[in-house]
Amino acid sequence: MSAVFEQIFQVGFLAAIIRIATPLAFATLGEMFSERAGVLNLGIEGIMLLSAMTGFTAASLSGSLWLGVLAAVLTGMLMGALHALFTVVLGLSQHVCGIGVTLFSSGLAYFLYRLIFGQQSVPPNINGFQTLPIPILSDIPVLGPAVFNQFALVYMAILAIPLAAFILYRTPWGLSVRMVGENPRAADSAGVSVIATRFQAVVLGGALMGLAGAFLSMAQFNAFTFGVVSGRGWVAIALVVFGRWDPWRSAGAALLFAFVDALQLRMQASGLGHIPYEAFLMLPFIFTIVAMAVMSRNAVAPSALLKPFRREER
Amino acid sequence: MSAPLIEMRGITKSFGAVKANEAVDLSVAPGEILGLLGENGAGKTTLMNVLFGAYAPDAGEILIQGRPVRITSSADALAAGIGMVHQHFHLAPRLTVLENLLIGIPGKTGRIDRAGGLARLAEIGRQHGLTLDPDLPVSALSVGEQQRLEIVKALFRGARLLILDEPTAVLAPSEVDGLFSALRSMAAQGLGIIFISHKLNEVRALTHRCTVLRHGRVAGRVDDPANTTSSAMAQLMCGHEIVPPARGPSTPGAAVLTLNGISTSRHSGTALRDVSLAVRAGEILGIAGVSGNGQRALAEVISGVRVPDAGRMTIAGQKVSRFSPREVQALGLGRIPEDRMTTGLVTNLPLADSMVLPRIGTAAFSSKGLLKPDAIRAFAEEQIKAYDIRCPGPMTRAGALSGGNLQKALLARELAFDPKVLIVSQPTRGLDIGAARFIHEKFLDMRAKGCGIIVIGEDLEELLVLCDRIAVMYEGRIVGTLDSADATIAQLGLMMTGAEGHS
Numbered sequence: 022m023s024a025v026f027e028q029i030f031q032v033g034f035l036a037a038i039i040r041i042a043t044p045l046a047f048a049t050l051g052e053m054f055s056e057r058a059g060v061l062n063l064g065i066e067g068i069m070l071l072s073a074m075t076g077f078t079a080a081s082l083s084g085s086l087w088l089g090v091l092a093a094v095l096t097g098m099l100m101g102a103l104h105a106l107f108t109v110v111l112g113l114s115q116h117v118c119g120i121g122v123t124l125f126s127s128g129l130a131y132f133l134y135r136l137i138f139g140q141q142s143v144p145p146n147i148n149g150f151q152t153l154p155i156p157i158l159s160d161i162p163v164l165g166p167a168v169f170n171q172f173a174l175v176y177m178a179i180l181a182i183p184l185a186a187f188i189l190y191r192t193p194w195g196l197s198v199r200m201v202g203e204n205p206r207a208a209d210s211a212g213v214s215v216i217a218t219r220f221q222a223v224v225l226g227g228a229l230m231g232l233a234g235a236f237l238s239m240a241q242f243n244a245f246t247f248g249v250v251s252g253r254g255w256v257a258i259a260l261v262v263f264g265r266w267d268p269w270r271s272a273g274a275a276l277l278f279a280f281v282d283a284l285q286l287r288m289q290a291s292g293l294g295h296i297p298y299e300a301f302l303m304l305p306f307i308f309t310i311v312a313m314a315v316m317s318r319n320a321v322a323p324s325a326l327l328k329p330f331r332r333e334e335r
Numbered sequence: 336m337s338a339p340l341i342e343m344r345g346i347t348k349s350f351g352a353v354k355a356n357e358a359v360d361l362s363v364a365p366g367e368i369l370g371l372l373g374e375n376g377a378g379k380t381t382l383m384n385v386l387f388g389a390y391a392p393d394a395g396e397i398l399i400q401g402r403p404v405r406i407t408s409s410a411d412a413l414a415a416g417i418g419m420v421h422q423h424f425h426l427a428p429r430l431t432v433l434e435n436l437l438i439g440i441p442g443k444t445g446r447i448d449r450a451g452g453l454a455r456l457a458e459i460g461r462q463h464g465l466t467l468d469p470d471l472p473v474s475a476l477s478v479g480e481q482q483r484l485e486i487v488k489a490l491f492r493g494a495r496l497l498i499l500d501e502p503t504a505v506l507a508p509s510e511v512d513g514l515f516s517a518l519r520s521m522a523a524q525g526l527g528i529i530f531i532s533h534k535l536n537e538v539r540a541l542t543h544r545c546t547v548l549r550h551g552r553v554a555g556r557v558d559d560p561a562n563t564t565s566s567a568m569a570q571l572m573c574g575h576e577i578v579p580p581a582r583g584p585s586t587p588g589a590a591v592l593t594l595n596g597i598s599t600s601r602h603s604g605t606a607l608r609d610v611s612l613a614v615r616a617g618e619i620l621g622i623a624g625v626s627g628n629g630q631r632a633l634a635e636v637i638s639g640v641r642v643p644d645a646g647r648m649t650i651a652g653q654k655v656s657r658f659s660p661r662e663v664q665a666l667g668l669g670r671i672p673e674d675r676m677t678t679g680l681v682t683n684l685p686l687a688d689s690m691v692l693p694r695i696g697t698a699a700f701s702s703k704g705l706l707k708p709d710a711i712r713a714f715a716e717e718q719i720k721a722y723d724i725r726c727p728g729p730m731t732r733a734g735a736l737s738g739g740n741l742q743k744a745l746l747a748r749e750l751a752f753d754p755k756v757l758i759v760s761q762p763t764r765g766l767d768i769g770a771a772r773f774i775h776e777k778f779l780d781m782r783a784k785g786c787g788i789i790v791i792g793e794d795l796e797e798l799l800v801l802c803d804r805i806a807v808m809y810e811g812r813i814v815g816t817l818d819s820a821d822a823t824i825a826q827l828g829l830m831m832t833g834a835e836g837h838s
Contacts (some may be wrong), residue, residue, distance in 0.1 A: 193442040196430075200438045203427035210425045211439035211488075212410030322428070332389070 026155045034283060035167035040241065042272075042279035044069075044233040048257035049264065050185050051097075051136045051229030054109035056267055057189065058222035059202040059325040060108055062093045063119025065230050066254030067126030068100045072234030074130040077245040081147050086239055090174070093235035094228050101227020102220070112329030123254075134245060149243035150174060172240045174232065177318040181229070185268040198222050203295055205330040215330045230254070230301055252306075259309050265320045274312075338401060340365045340527040341386075341417070346395035355381040356392070357551045363496060363527035368518060370542035370560060371531045374572055374767035375738065378551040383498050387419045388412040410439075416491020419498040422505075428474040432456075432467050432484055436491050446612035458562030459490050460835030463504055463520045473613040478627075479510040486517065491787070496527040503537055504764075507625040508828035515541050533767070535565040536796070547571040573768055580775045580798055583783075587803070588616035589652075591787040592668075592756040598648030599638055605629040607636065607643065608811040613754060614787035619778060621819070622791040625831050629811035630672065630760065630791045633704050637758050637789070638670045651755045652686050664693060669754030673761050673791070675741045686726060687715035689733045690748045718747035719727050739770030746777055757781060775801055795824045809833045 048065060055062040062068075074094040076244070080089025100122060107118040138145055152174040158169040168179075189195040197218045200208040206214040236243045260278060264271030285301040293301075348356040356378045361784050363369045372522040373379045377482045386397065396403050399415055412419070426435050428545045437452050441656040453469055460466040462473035463485050474482060482502060489497050496540035499518075503511050518528055518541065532538050538545060538560055545557040547568065555571040557563050570576050592612040593631045599607045607629050626632055635641035636648070642658040650666040672678040680689035691711050700711050722743045726736050736744065742762070749757060750825065762778070778788055778801060792798050798805050799819050806816040807830040814830050 191446050193440065193447055196434055196438055196447060197733075199430060200427050202431055204425065207435070208438060209427035210409045210421070211492075212408070212413050212420070213439040268493050301708070321429070324427075 022162070032163055032166050034287060035163065036171070037283040037286065038276065038279045039140075039168055039171060039175060039280050040279075042081060042275045043172075043175045044236045045257060045275035045278060046178045047181065047233035047236065047270050048254060049230045049260045049275050050181055050268060051226040051233065052257050052261045053226075053264070053266055054185070054189075054198065054229070055226035055236050055263055055269065057202045057323055058198045058219045059205065059323055059328060059330075060066050060103055060105070060219055060223050061258075061327055062101070062107065062114045062122075062128065062223060062226060062230075063116060063258070064100060064104045064122025065119075065252060066074055066132075066252070067123030067255055068158055068227055068230045069234040069237070069250045069254045071126040071130040072096045072231035073238035073249050074134050076231075076235040077238040078134070080157075080239055081145065086147075089239055090232070090235045092238075093329060094231040097227040097229070097234065098224050099227070102222040104227070105118055105220045105223040108329065109216055109223065111197075112154055112331055115327050115329075123228050129164060131247060136190070144244050146244040147239065150183075150240040172236075172242050172275020172320060174236045177232070182272040194218075194221075199323075201330070202325050205325050209330070209332065219330070233257075234241045256306075256309060257280055259313055262320055262322075263301075263309075263312055266323060277312070278305055278309060281305045284331065339363060339398075340367075340400060341388065342398040342401075344384070344398065345394050346382060346385055346397075347393045348390055349393055354551050359395070359548070359553055361546050361549070361553075363529060365495075365525045365527055366522050367532055368522050368528045368542045369543065370538040370545035370557075371529055371548070372533075372538060372545055372568060372572055373537075373548035373554075374769065375433065375765070376767070377548040377572070379548055380500070381551075382548070383419065383500065383529070383531065386412070387498065395718070413494070414494050415834065416493060416495040417498065418486075418492060418494025418496070420482065420485040420489065420500065420502060422500045422502075423483055426473045426481060426484060429472055431472055432472050432476070433469040434632075435473055435484060436469075436488055448459065455491055456487065459487050462524065463490070463517050465517055466491075478505045479513070482506070482514070483517075483601060487768075490521075494526070496529070498529045498531070500531045501533065502530070503532065503534060505626075506710070507831060508824070509832055511537070519783060532798075534794075535568050538568070539563065539565065541682045541796065549574055569768060570731075580772065580779055582619075582779060582801065582803075585617045585782060585803065587618040588785060590614065590615050590649075591651050592789070593649045594637070595647045597643045597648060598638060599632050599641060599643050604631050605634045605811045610646070610811075610813055612806055612813060612816070614789055616755070616787050617782055617783055618786045618804070619788045619802045620792060621805040622789060622808055623793070623795060623798055623805050623827055623831060624808035626793055628808045630808055632811070633808070634670070634758060634760050634791055637663070637668070638672070639668075659692070667755035669741070669749030669752065671745045671749060671757070671759040671762060673764075675738065675745060676734070676791035679741070679745050681732045682732070684733060685730040686719075686724075686733045687711050687729035690715045690718060690729075690744055693748070694752070714751070718744070718751060720807055722747040738765045739767065739773075742766060742770065744773060744775060750781065751779065751782075754786060756787045756789070758789045758791070760788060762792070763794075763797060771797075795827050798827075799824070807831055 048069060050061055052065055075096040076089040079092035080086050104118060104122045104261030107113045108115045120272045152169040152170050153173050197208060197213045201215045201218045209215050237249050242249055255276060260274040261271055264274040282305040285304040289298045289301045339457050342362040344360055346356050346359045371396055382670050385392045388408045390412050391407060397406060404415055406415060433452050436456065437447055437602050442448050456469055464484050467484055467487060502514060506514060522528055542560050547554045549572060557568060577614055582761050592614045594610055594612050597610045603629055621772055622630060632641060639658050639660040639662055647654060649827060650663060650668055653666055657664060664823060676682055691714060694700060700707055712729050719729060724740050724743045762774050783790060789800060790798065799822065804816055805819050805822055806813050807827060809831060814833060
């Protein structure tokens, strides 16, 4: 058994956790911004898929990975704007519109991909992002190679966490976001535009979801497949609750999920072969359900979450 | 007095065919406290919403210090120096006091200007005696403190005119004094204040001048409220004289409801602690107290919604064993809950359905598991006629009725079955004088018929007029019971803060 543990806990394992956590961190922060403003975005799964597709396509056609990232971010913002148009401007049901956005984005992603690349026996791939070791820091034993010898997008995710916390807690715009998520009428009577603030927060959230999609198709898999997101968007929604709508806690939740996911990958590969691998695949999701059940009891959602704002209503 | 701080001239605002405001003139001078009086639907709220930018007037103009201004949003109103304290506070409970103040205020170099906010808060605290802990979440504040925060918020944004919409409705008598002294201090420093209220004694104590609205028009002005009688002002509001109902002597019979040592767990809200009381037939017992001192738990126990941990209760001499709404109702209890809209009736269903809801399973309205729609409709029609409930018909959506008509409907629903005991919470909250008068008369009729009535309320004047005895609740206990003939508002107010009374 100790040999198994040795195999599991090594530098490569830590690096894997960070890598798995990256798209989840982007997606979770994106969903958090949206929900803090009072808008549940169930479109996340589809937005990530469509962004992964547009990012991959742009990179593949232009040869520039960063142009691909830009395309993915713009896609995320556009789909965020679509969700905001339905739920914020028109005040429609957030559940229904979110699922609609996911179905629409997924369908569009499959359709455009087929249109552009046709049906090929071997799916096309690209030369994705390479690891970018940070001088000096990457020489730190264990931590160095695990954290500071990663893709550029990983560093962006790490920087996004304190940045998100700063925006949310220290800037007037962040205060407006929190206020429109708690009591939109209070924000309105203080002269803050509820509609504009919510719209912006959902679009910002979409941009972060776009980054999550970009990471999957351009750094992790270097290809676009229909299973490239495979539920990570839904997991992010759970992680926001688990992280109690706070950037630091949400990022922590993403890391914890990534740890369990990395662990099950190692367990699959580590000679516990008489157990069907599907059993290990379930582990992170079982963990999510248990963690949600335990932690979400005390979690208090933003008061105005799911509630559209119309000025005349009392 | 100097030139008006704000002047509204010829304001007219219609909603469809209804003229909510018609050619209304109003002005407030610096340092002046103006009372704005009127019954529900008289157009007070519409007028203030026009001033605060929520509605655009159809005609008329608003002048600030003699200059005409256009106010089309609350942001415009704030910029023009108008602050409003709404009846329902506009605060985010989970954010801190300071965050609630800083919302919508541009930061310094992209960041929230915490130091500047703290300095401004301290300054306002010094000027008007309105102090608050900046880092406490709003949810930790009392209702009075939340109101103080709303006032500070308006001042924080540089308001020179403050509108307060029924600010005393949520306060204890002692808190009212604090509010009034703060308002007087603000007026003394040159601010203008518009004070909206139903409570004529408060208007007389506080304001310098009053404008009275009726049916959307200015019905009259009172230049010296302190020396004008309440009944003269009430007459201006209603257009006719209002005679308070006379509560004749009564000879209470046997106890119809008794509570003995009732205690509840602290599940939600204030728990009851060893509450004992008795209501006799033909008697009205008032329960006074600042809201949140256990009145809700008391009403819930008596209505059978909440099961007490200890103690016993009897209705018409029979012991209540299971504490279910059906059981207490079968024993002869009628109830009118505190919140008409959430626990009183189902706002999205037809009025007729709501009117039979508590008795839907009885033979009168259903048989063999099927409803009797004709019987339900006939019952509702009968009650609508008997109680003069103004609505298009029994199939109207209940939520579309006005507060006074809803309260009549709830009253009709309970009284139709001749309850032996009736428990009502805040029976006239939000109702105008005419509707309140109607409700009071019905209570007195029931009293004469030998019904025992418990009235839970915060309006001490109302309780003194209506009740034979008044019990005062504080932190889940009954601190004392007074005969209303001997009780004074001052004495009751003192007991509401926990001082023991003589029982």
